[in-house]
Amino acid sequence: MGPVVRTVLGDIPASELGVCDAHDHLFLRSPRLPGQELDDPEAAGAELRAFRALGGQAVVQWTPRGMGRRRAALAALASATGVHVVAATGLHQAVHYAREYLERDRDRLAELFVRDLTEGPVRAGLVKVAGGFHGLDAHARHVMAAAAQAHHATGAAVAVHLELGTGAMDVLDLLCGELDVPPGRVVLGHLNRFPDLRVHLRAAEEGAFLAFDGPSRTHHATDWRLFDALTALAEAGHADRILLGGDTTTAAARSSADGPGMPYLLRRLRPALVAELGESFAQGVFVTNPARAFAYPRP
Structure with missing residues (x-):
């Protein structure tokens, strides 16, 4: 059997993942976002159906432990809509949790992550961790060490929230240099928020996957610098x-609330990518690359 992607309804061949939104949230809750919770299954289902109507086939939810990820609801939505959904384990930055949630040693955290990835009717398919602003604090290092253990036990990819897009090389130095996670099993998120093309190129040269996410998000260089970054990477041979x-x-960012939401990726961004960089580039970004980034190797 070849590589598989672990969805909330079970493992599927990576080649069947299809057109993928590689970083999104259907459910999310944090004290940092009071009154803005994503906790409505009907609204989440509407977003998935709108994405599917435009050709979307898969969504990777990066919501980690303790932030309202609702794995059972994810499975129900995947079954009802026909969209593949990949769930996450892991932990975000410490500010998202009560103190007692954080008082676990590295081995215990790793055990919890591995359990999420391997046990139960609804299993996670990746480990989500988070860096700090232009560096890594003690919590980030602690969680990344546990995530590396979980990766080595399962093969799961490690997806990284980069605070305002910064700290990419610090993350790679730790995960890949000290903790022996292969760069091709690391996904760096939010790079669009820190549009330093030199950093993007260095991270790609290391072999990591680069996630550009949050199109049309205000106050970030998401749209007007996006094509500069993608073109530079493609011209340097890193489109893959x-x-x-x-x-x-x-909730306000969802398409049902007149935000860009998931459909924006296929409604506006994909046609623009085809016009600017070609159909094969868009196919790679939306289909081929996610299938590789989130796959588990199998003999």
Whole structure:
């Protein structure tokens, strides 16, 4: 059997993942976003159906442990809509949790991550971690060490929230240099928020996947610098490292609330990519690359 992607309804051949939103949220809750929770299954289902109507076939939800990820609801939505959904384990930055949630040693955290990835009727398919602003604090290092253990036990990819897009090389130095996670099993998120092409090229040269997410998000260089970044990577031979996602984190950002939402990726961004960089580039970004980035190797 070849590589598989672990969805909330079970493993599927990676080749069947299809057109993928590589970083988004159907459910999300945090004290940092009071009153903006994503907790409505009907609204989440509407977003998935709107995405599917435009040709979308898969969504990777990066919501980790303790932030309202609702795995059973994800499975119900995947079954009802026919969209493949990949769930996450892991932990976000410490500010998203009560103190008692964080008081676990590295081995215990790794055990919890592995359990999420391997046990139960609804299993996670990746480990989500988070860096800090232009560096890594003690919590980030602690969680990334546990995530590396979980990766080595399961083969799961490690997806990284980069705070405002910064700290990519610090993350790779730790995960890949010290903790021996292969760069091709690391997905760096939010790079669009820090549009330093030198950093993007270095991370791609290391072999990591680069996720550009949150199109049309205000106050970030998401749209007007996006094509500069994608073109530079493609011209340097790194088109095979690029992923795109919506990163919808509030109810107001959903398409049903007149935000860009998941459909924007296929309604506006994909046609623009085809016009600017060609059909094969868009096919790689939306289909081929996610299938590789989130796959589990199998003999």
